[in-house]
Amino acid sequence: MSSTDRDLDVIPIAQPVIGPEEEAAVLEVLRSGHLSLGPKVPEFERRFAEFVGSTTASAVSSGTTALHLAYRAVGVTDGTEVVTSPFTFVATANAAVYERARPVFADIDPVTLNLDPEAAAAAITERTSAVVPVHIFGYPADMVAFEALGVPIVEDAAQGLGGVHHDGIAIGGRGHPSIFGFYPNKQLATGEGGMITLGSAEMKVTIDSERNQGRAPNMDWLDHDRLGFNYRLSDIACAIGLAQMDRLQDMLDARARAAGWYREALGPLATERGLGLPCPDGATIEGDRRGWFVFVVQVPHDGPSRDEVIRALRERGVQSKPYLPAVHLMSYYRDQFGYREGQFPVCEDIAARSLALPFFPQITQAQVARVSATLADILA
Numbered sequence: 182m183s184s185t186d187r188d189l190d191v192i193p194i195a196q197p198v199i200g201p202e203e204e205a206a207v208l209e210v211l212r213s214g215h216l217s218l219g220p221k222v223p224e225f226e227r228r229f230a231e232f233v234g235s236t237t238a239s240a241v242s243s244g245t246t247a248l249h250l251a252y253r254a255v256g257v258t259d260g261t262e263v264v265t266s267p268f269t270f271v272a273t274a275n276a277a278v279y280e281r282a283r284p285v286f287a288d289i290d291p292v293t294l295n296l297d298p299e300a301a302a303a304a305i306t307e308r309t310s311a312v313v314p315v316h317i318f319g320y321p322a323d324m325v326a327f328e329a330l331g332v333p334i335v336e337d338a339a340q341g342l343g344g345v346h347h348d349g350i351a352i353g354g355r356g357h358p359s360i361f362g363f364y365p366n367k368q369l370a371t372g373e374g375g376m377i378t379l380g381s382a383e384m385k386v387t388i389d390s391e392r393n394q395g396r397a398p399n400m401d402w403l404d405h406d407r408l409g410f411n412y413r414l415s416d417i418a419c420a421i422g423l424a425q426m427d428r429l430q431d432m433l434d435a436r437a438r439a440a441g442w443y444r445e446a447l448g449p450l451a452t453e454r455g456l457g458l459p460c461p462d463g464a465t466i467e468g469d470r471r472g473w474f475v476f477v478v479q480v481p482h483d484g485p486s487r488d489e490v491i492r493a494l495r496e497r498g499v500q501s502k503p504y505l506p507a508v509h510l511m512s513y514y515r516d517q518f519g520y521r522e523g524q525f526p527v528c529e530d531i532a533a534r535s536l537a538l539p540f541f542p543q544i545t546q547a548q549v550a551r552v553s554a555t556l557a558d559i560l561a
């Protein structure tokens with residue numbers, strides 16, 4: 182077998198769904214000559230806000246820049262503290278550091294893997310400027326408990342598109358600034374891109390100004406009345422986003438179907454070998470529903486390590502990744518903020534054993550079966 186033949190056999194970890202509709206949408210923008218600050222931006226914002234049921238939304242250049250502007254909007258600033266989960270992508274914490282705020286971590290719930298509201302409550306001080314629940318792996322955080330804390334909330338919903346809370350409100354639709362990201366592995370992909378869903382039209386005015394160098398809508402070109410950034414999303418990206426909106430529900434359904442195949446195929450490994458699987462919908466609050474983003478499992482305590490499993494999978498043509506490493510144990514956070522092992526034991530145990538398996542809307546049942554059989558073989 183040549184190396185090309187072997188390469189063809191590799192099951193990738195993620196893959197966006199891009200078709201003729203996205204190609205046509207991009208071509209239309211290119212031919213219009215209106216590549217930025219054009220009509221596709223508000224159209225994408227409207228469609229996205231409608232999907233999650235938010236009052237309004239602002240499109241920005243990434244999930245990370247969305248976090249930065251959302252933090253600024255709720256008053257995260259120099260010397261304040263942002264309480265969040267250590268089991269997240271590093272951007273959740275980094276964006277607080279951009280404003281010279283301190284990321285204060287609190288441990289996660291062992292079932293949902295989301296920030297534990299009681300642990301978050303214990304971490305709140307008079308310096309807390311925001312609490313940031315992360316809807317990790319698309320599973321809805323317990324927002325009712327966070328709302329009871331009486332602290333400004335920013336929701337990191339970068340992984341949460343399509344998830345629904347027990348009360349029927351979609352992730353990102355509760356009125357707190359909620360951020361989404363459109364990197365190619367996400368439920369909706371524009372290459373790079375992000376969105377902030379908002380309950381306040383007034384907040385949108387500030388955010389739209391800050392994403393555009395601090396220019397108010399009624400101001401002239403090159404006139405600026407506040408500090409701003411270039412966090413704009415181009416019309417090309419927004420056009421891709423609009424084409425993706427048309428197929429969003431189908432893509433979400435396909436991910437949920439693939440998750441069902443995995444759950445069935447890996448069920449015996451969970452019961453007989455102690456493999457950790459994503460918690461089912463309604464695991465802690467009846468009616469909570471995941472928006473499927475990744476399929477992450479935890480290797481058992483008593484077998485090969487997570488990294489050994491990843492290596493063995495790779496040797497057999499299955500891509501997988503450690504997902505996610507604990508943020509507080511990253512060298513930057515250890516060095517700058519003094520975090521150490523042992524501070525968040527639930528997160529540390531889960532993070533050390535977690536890996537993401539191949540997961541994307543076009544994955545076939547045969548591919549899921551091959552991944553699952555390979556994993557079973559490695560853990561046997």
Ligand SMILES: Cc1ncc(COP(=O)(O)O)c(C=O)c1O
Nearest residue numbers: 243244245270272339362363364
């Ligand atoms: C939880 C979380 N927050 C923030 C981000 C940042 O998004 P982006 O990569 O679009 O900047 C990501 C990206 O994966 C994420 O998973």
